[in-house]
Amino acid sequence: MNISVIGTGYVGLVVGACLAETGNDVVCADVIESKIEDLKRNVLPIYEPGLEDLVERNQQDGRLAFTTDIGGAIESADVLFVAVGTPPDEDGSADLKHVLAVARLVGKHMSREMVIVTKSTVPVGTAGKVAAEIRKAARFPFHMCSNPEFLKEGAAVDDFMKPDRVVLGVASDYARDVMAEIYAPFVRTGNPIIFMDIASAEMTKYAANGMLATRISFMNEIANLCERVGANVDMVRKGIGSDSRIGSSFLFPGPGYGGSCFPKDVKALVRTGAEMGIDLQILTAVEDVNDRQKLRLGEKVREAIGDDLSGMHIALWGLAFKPQTDDMRDAPSLTLIDDLLAAGATVCAHDPAAMNEARHRLGDRIQFAETNYDALANADALVVITDWNEYRHPDFGRVKESLRRAVIIDG
Numbered sequence: 151m152n153i154s155v156i157g158t159g160y161v162g163l164v165v166g167a168c169l170a171e172t173g174n175d176v177v178c179a180d181v182i183e184s185k186i187e188d189l190k191r192n193v194l195p196i197y198e199p200g201l202e203d204l205v206e207r208n209q210q211d212g213r214l215a216f217t218t219d220i221g222g223a224i225e226s227a228d229v230l231f232v233a234v235g236t237p238p239d240e241d242g243s244a245d246l247k248h249v250l251a252v253a254r255l256v257g258k259h260m261s262r263e264m265v266i267v268t269k270s271t272v273p274v275g276t277a278g279k280v281a282a283e284i285r286k287a288a289r290f291p292f293h294m295c296s297n298p299e300f301l302k303e304g305a306a307v308d309d310f311m312k313p314d315r316v317v318l319g320v321a322s323d324y325a326r327d328v329m330a331e332i333y334a335p336f337v338r339t340g341n342p343i344i345f346m347d348i349a350s351a352e353m354t355k356y357a358a359n360g361m362l363a364t365r366i367s368f369m370n371e372i373a374n375l376c377e378r379v380g381a382n383v384d385m386v387r388k389g390i391g392s393d394s395r396i397g398s399s400f401l402f403p404g405p406g407y408g409g410s411c412f413p414k415d416v417k418a419l420v421r422t423g424a425e426m427g428i429d430l431q432i433l434t435a436v437e438d439v440n441d442r443q444k445l446r447l448g449e450k451v452r453e454a455i456g457d458d459l460s461g462m463h464i465a466l467w468g469l470a471f472k473p474q475t476d477d478m479r480d481a482p483s484l485t486l487i488d489d490l491l492a493a494g495a496t497v498c499a500h501d502p503a504a505m506n507e508a509r510h511r512l513g514d515r516i517q518f519a520e521t522n523y524d525a526l527a528n529a530d531a532l533v534v535i536t537d538w539n540e541y542r543h544p545d546f547g548r549v550k551e552s553l554r555r556a557v558i559i560d561g
């Protein structure tokens with residue numbers, strides 16, 4: 151099948167590479183020229199385990215190509231995946247300008263009957279808006295499909311190749327048949343394709359992220375209470391996670407959720423509720439709890455070494471919003487760094503994958519260390535923010551020797 155993917159970010163690149171891997175002819179298009187030039191040379195703009203191999207192999211075998219010619223990519227496609235960003239607008243709602251910009255080009259450049267798939271996370275009703283834009287210039291029939299993406303950054307290739315489920319919102323048999331064929335290789339072990347109407351598919355993605363964010367904020371509140379009452383949240387987590395009605399995933403307390411999805415999707419869902427006259431109280435609280443939790447590590451630093459941080463030097467292990475990625479969008483590390491610098495402290499940080507991204511975002515506001523141990527020199531405290539494997543069992547003797555004060559705060 152001829153498939154084009156518009157938007158070659160975390161989602162688009164994974165989708166394009168995985169669909170090429172199963173034998174489709176895939177064109178990935180993006181407006182950023184430097185990104186496309188790098189990808190043609192197998193230089194990836196993001197860190198994602200296993201992705202580089204897929205891109206290189208499929209490009210070599212001629213099944214995967216990269217271009218900035220969005221019109222050309224639309225022209226050659228039987229199926230078009232739209233995977234552009236949907237950042238939060240000023241009022242928290244999802245900004246659809248990139249999605250609608252693509253839609254405007256589709257009608258103009260389509261050369262045959264097509265399925266248009268929204269992969270971007272978009273509010274209920276977006277497929278209708280996209281279809282209306284396309285219809286203005288369409289010369290061929292087209293079919294909308296909402297196919298929300300559930301991959302986790304850091305395990306994205308695996309998640310796409312072996313999904314728990316595939317959700318497909320369709321309104322025609324044509325779209326249903328085409329999408330079933332595309333996804334057949336990914337569901338051979340029996341994980342389901344769940345077909346539904348388009349509105350329900352659009353809603354499913356937000357409901358999933360809303361639920362996961364809720365579990366994190368819930369556990370962070372329980373953890374804060376455990377600290378006060380002298381309970382061990384790790385034991386509480388095990389105690390409740392073994393209940394099959396609850397399950398053990400997403401129950402780890404920490405410095406608050408970040409990344410490109412939870413913060414913006416929770417906001418967008420609350421906004422959709424408000425537009426519909428429904429006050430989504432739980433999700434509003436989830437967001438408030440998370441904003442407060444992101445300040446918790448700064449509070450803990452003060453509890454450990456004193457309220458006056460001016461002249462203090464703090465070592466940070468971890469900058470990415472979670473391990474196995476270089477993504478720092480809305481990362482709790484950024485909140486902590488702002489807090490520490492505003493209080494007059496200096497910071498030296500290390501991350502196994504996100505150093506380039508951090509240099510780009512933070513410039514010379516903080517120092518960067520080659521290794522995690524280098525970050526410790528003369529620090530008044532070490533704060534571990536991201537739970538990378540390499541930070542799990544450090545040489546504590548070496549840590550103690552390097553630090554000015556033997557203080558570790560484990561986020």
Ligand SMILES: NC(=O)c1ccc[n+]([C@@H]2O[C@H](COP(=O)([O-])OP(=O)(O)OC[C@H]3O[C@@H](n4cnc5c(N)ncnc54)[C@H](O)[C@@H]3O)[C@@H](O)[C@H]2O)c1
Binds near residue numbers: 220269
């Ligand atoms: N990152 C995730 O883990 C994840 C998971 C599931 C769903 N999503 C959703 O998928 C969508 C994409 O997320 P992402 O993290 O890949 O974003 P991203 O910012 O990494 O990538 C988006 C890409 O789209 C490109 N783009 C923007 N406008 C364009 C246009 N008009 N034509 C062509 N390219 C254009 C940008 O240059 C960028 O490369 C979002 O809606 C997001 O909510 C993301």
